[in-house]
Amino acid sequence: MNSKNLSSKLEWNWIITGAVIGTLLTFLNIWLMAAHVGSFDNPQGLFSLFSLMLSGIFIAYKSPGNTIYEPAIGGSLAIVITLLLLNLFSNVNFVAIQILLAQALAFQLSMIGGWVGEQLQSGVRAKEEGKTFVFQWAWSVAAAVLAFILSLTLYYASIAGLKATNGLSVFALQMSFLISSGIGFFSAGYFIGFRSPGKTIIETGVGGLLGFFLVIGFWLVDRGGMDSFALEAWDYYSLGFAFAMALVGGWVGEWSEKSLTKQRNEN
Secondary structure (H helix, E strand, C coil): CCCHHHCCCCCHHHHHHHHHHHHHHHHHHHHHHHHHHCCCCHHHHHHHHHHHHHHHHHHHHHCCCCCCHHHHHHHHHHHHHHHHHHHHHCCCCCCHHHHHHHHHHHHHHHHHHHHHHHHHHHHHHHHHCCCCCCCCHHHHHHHHHHHHHHHHHHHHHHHHHHHHCCCCCHHHHHHHHHHHHHHHHHHHHHHHHHHCCCCCHHHHHHHHHHHHHHHHHHHHHHCCCHHHCCCCHHHHHHHHHHHHHHHHHHHHHHHHHHHHHHHHHHC
């Protein structure tokens, strides 16, 4: 449709796109984590659902007009497809209540992602209209989710590689987390700094801090709750490094955006 803002109809092309992206992200993360722990469990499903939030942000940000429901419906379809694939290609079987609960969570997280994506899109439009901002929470949320997903996905991918090459050791795990979290948080910071309107270093820092707590919260669930949860000194060093990398990424992104804008104006 050419006039999406004036239409209440659903954009099925974005629903299908959201379902495809969501399925790829969730299945990839479940596979990586299952390869790490040797089985499928609830924490992996929780982490994979955050992938749908990231998918929702992308769909709403890239699609024209108000598209909050499209990512939500696409996320619900994605989790159904993922569960069907798990039933077909693994020994995991889900009961009806698990499927319904997963669908409900997928719908909500994808819709939240859609709202964040819409706020990002509105911010870009406002920048083009010359408006200024005090603080943009949507970019902080986007940075946190992106940093959380990227860093842990890279971490579990590196573990799968280490296992395949028989290179798994305590030092290798520590370095894998340090490097993965650094790359993940830097990439998130760079994206926010480059794509966001105005100066958003503070938003990037807040996003890095939120991403820090998302990782801590996930580990709290993954490691069995508060009674058995403990962070090693290296974990704190790595997450502190990741937070710093988010700020560096944000600064580099801001600098890249200004350089590109200056180059375009000169041409």
